[in-house]
Amino acid sequence: MVRIKLHEVIxxxxxxxxRELGAMIRSKIENALQFVDAVVLDFEGxxxxxxxxxDEILGVLVRRLGFPVIKEKxxxxxxxxxxxxxxxxxxxxxxxxxxxxxxxxxxxSLHPLQAR
Numbered sequence: 319m320v321r322i323k324l325h326e327v328i329x330x331x332x333x334x335x336x337r338e339l340g341a342m343i344r345s346k347i348e349n350a351l352q353f354v355d356a357v358v359l360d361f362e363g364x365x366x367x368x369x370x371x372x373d374e375i376l377g378v379l380v381r382r383l384g385f386p387v388i389k390e391k392x393x394x395x396x397x398x399x400x401x402x403x404x405x406x407x408x409x410x411x412x413x414x415x416x417x418x419x420x421x422x423x424x425x426x427s428l429h430p431l432q433a434r
Contacts, residue, residue: 320350321395323362332365340374347379352392362396365384372408380412 328339350357359375379388394405
């Protein structure tokens with residue numbers, strides 16, 4: 319298990335608010351998951367995250383890997399209620415969008431072009 323302490327990775331702030339920072343953290347999560355079974359995102363010292371940051375660190379992973387994988391392999395520690403609320407929202411939104419895309423793909427019937 320790897321623990322990513324966000325206040326150490328991104329020092330000097332208590333607010334995490336950009337997609338760029340989120341993408342950097344997501345990259346660390348993805349890299350770690352290649353070598354370990356689980357990653358802990360430690361929010362100690364962080365007071366606020368934006369929806370865009372939360373979407374980059376967890377929402378994108380839910381859409382890429384699926385909710386069951388993220389639920390099993392990515393844990394959250396020391397998150398205040400506001401951070402938890404943002405993360406729950408982006409995960410819920412991503413799960414719905416993943417399901418919608420899956421349902422759309424199941425309804426589409428794609429056939430290869432037939433030779434004339």
